Amino acid sequence: MKCGRCGNEVPEEDLYFVQGQYLCEDCAMARQARPQACDVWAVRIxxxxxxxxxxxxxxxxxxxxxxxxxxxxxxxxxxxxxxxxxxxxxxxxxxxxxxxxxxxxxxxxxxxxxxxxxxxxxxx
Ligand SMILES: [Zn+2]
Missing domain, CATH: 1.10.10.10 (Winged helix-like DNA-binding domain superfamily/Winged helix DNA-binding domain)
Known part of the structure; x- marks a missing residue:
């Protein structure tokens, strides 16, 4: 699957679901730098x-x-x-x-x- 932000190919289990988008870990963490009230973190392991x-x-x-x-x-x-x-x-x-x-x-x-x-x- 592709990260919704940087477009890198990321194995599905490495994606985070953040604010309606699937993101790689780096992008998920980068996004986290801008706090949002209703982040949803579903972490696949x-x-x-x-x-x-x-x-x-x-x-x-x-x-x-x-x-x-x-x-x-x-x-x-x-x-x-x-x-x-x-x-x-x-x-x-x-x-x-x-x-x-x-x-x-x-x-x-x-x-x-x-x-x-x-x-x-x-x-x-
Ligand atoms: Zn990314």
């Missing part, structure tokens, strides 16, 4: 990629992905901006890595008030 690789937990992550993962676990959830600042990387980079962490079922995006937070996959 991919489980196949990781399983097919036979990986579990934090195995197979890059160092940066692991640091983001650790930070999310320790903080119990933080916005991409906070994670980026804490780890000294760009917010864009954090968002890019999040899609990997999502595929690995390690972290996901969750809406908290007007903010999208990165949270551990399983709630503590």
């Amino acid at each position: 991919a489980t196949n990629t990781r399983r097919s690789l036979g990986q579990t937990g934090a195995e197979g992550l890059t160092e940066l992905q692991r640091r983001i993962y650790d930070f999310i676990i320790k903080s119990g959830g933080a916005s991409p901006g906070v994670v980026a600042e804490a780890l000294g990387v760009s917010e864009e980079e954090v968002r890019r890595q999040l899609s990997v962490l999502r595929h690995c079922e390690l972290a996901r995006a969750e809406k908290r008030g007007d903010e999208i937070c990165l949270v551990p996959w399983v709630k503590a």
